[in-house]
Amino acid sequence: MDSIHSADKARARRAALVMGILGLLILVVFIISMNSGEIKLGPLQVIKTLFGFGDARQSLVLFEFRLPRIVIAILIGACFAVSGCIMQGITRNALADPGILGINAGAGLAVVLYVSFFPVKTAASPFLMPFLAFIGAALTALLIYLLAYKRHQGLSPTRMLLVGIGVAAGISAAMIVLTILLDPNQFQFVQVWLAGTIWGTTWKFVLALLPWFIVLIPFAFSKAKVMNILTLGEQTATGLGAPVERQRLLLLAAAVGLAASSVAVGGGIGFVGLVAPHLARRLVGPQYQYALPASALVGGLLVIVADTIGRTISSPSEIATGIVVAVIGAPYFLYLLARAR
Template sequence: MNGTERRKNVQRLAILAVFSVLILIVFVISMNTGYSRLSPLEVFQTLFGMGTEKQELILFEFRLPRIVISLLVGAGLAVSGCIMQTISRNALADPSILGITHGAGVMVVLYLSFFPTQLDVPVLFLPILAFIGGLLAAALVFGLSYEKYEGLLPTRLVLTGVAVAAGLSALMTVLSLRLSRELYQFVAVWLTGSIWGATWDHVLALLPWIIVLFVFVYYKALVLDVLSLGKNVATGLGASVSKEQVILLAAAVGLAAACVSVSGGIGFVGLIGPHLARRLIGLNHKYLLPASALAGALLLLTADTIGRTILQPSEIHAGIVVAVIGAPYFLYLLARSNH
């Protein structure tokens, strides 16, 4: 490793450290803010078992699970978006734009429509349902965007994804009409992107998906580096392009679907997180994947904290806050892609 590459790696590690520190700062702020305020001293005392019963309830049962879920979902969606952008070589690829979150959502709403027991849905069952729906949507989008000799066509991929997402969104609306008022309100909130699964059971259900799939994808970092060079170059370097694309796409769908099952239809995290990381880190996936995870976690935790505090005692769902940021950014990227 030459001196220039060593300096770049030091800079990349420094950027990862900055992301981590920012997450820690927002984490502490999030623990201290909410409808029932806890001072920093009260949070510190409660963390070490010296708080009141009410303070322990607020911190351990309401805030901490939600904070952890926000971090896991943000990281999972951003890594999923990073994978999709690499294998499709399309800067606009994202689980929500490509209809994968909508496919996962349709499966969950289908379950609620025909088995209206939302309160009794096994927590561990939701990610599996969402994964099946997301995988079917991904297979449809990528199948319609694939040419035998040219591979995935970036422009067609986005257009197909937008069309499929619109169709699945309409299907969810139709299915929701047969729900009871209680379940309809749940689905309406879920579609806007709310950290609704804010319990330790949901954390335990989501955590294995994030850890296992991230470790697997990180193991494939070198493969992602090769795929980012294009089909012809990757094939020339000995990569089994189609096989690796399918495997990595399944991992990306698994990450996105598991996140959607506990957070609803949160969009743009998988678009903004990888873009921000790529601008700061570069194209080396050994550093880009963890940077994307940290950027996504920071973005969603910040959005959820803002949504909980800006209009107290009311609450703005995290998906809406992210959309306010993400929609203009998407239009900016779309405008740039035309040049």
């Protein structure tokens, strides 16, 4: 018993150390990102501006352009990563991810439909679009769940993955048809959005995303023990007294909300929900009380690094954050696929 207790303490210390290092890395990249961009601000200028001693131009660049975007990059990275970690847990499938399962596509379809009828520059858009994206993502998740669930067999992880890929392909085709019907301004916005560009770069979008983050991330963390039980399998979890279907649906709703709100603000950024949880589990182990917060930190770090690279590598032009993430995530997905096979 003492040896088990000691092992738990050692795991907790290792997880705390790893998460501390990840937090420090996010802080370092945060500082680098504030100094990076088409308009150069030196470290001393950034410090002076942060404390209110910069000129009007420096204040505008830092507080109105860079800081909101950096904060949004961290938030959507954390949300996508935790969403992916939840989905991998409840489906017991290492390849599950809101992008691969079609959740992002469902949210994206709702956003494209909204853009087709209403201008995206209205004051209500930043706050309305996450809710619309959630409805689209929730309907997609429900469709996937109904198609993948078999009464006598339960929810097969493999079937759910295949159904999700099929539904995502169908929704993507529908979005292509819709984009053809858009006027040039709307078409340009949708193309930028689909490429995974963080288009919501003002404090309004931070405020629109923040409630989803504040409510759903702590909720997911509070369900860590339930997720540990669910990974044992449906029969074992039921035998231990866990209301499997109810908890699975609650966790799925949280995962959908996190992914949908991120899609509404950050566009079609893929692979974060796939890569970040895997890296987190390699660093802190499979127990979800450590894997969930570590996933959030890895996801935030991955997206802020990708966004900083995208903004600076070909300045003054910009590479979409989703493209930079895909360069990292696609090879890793193929590696996981090969291992699963």
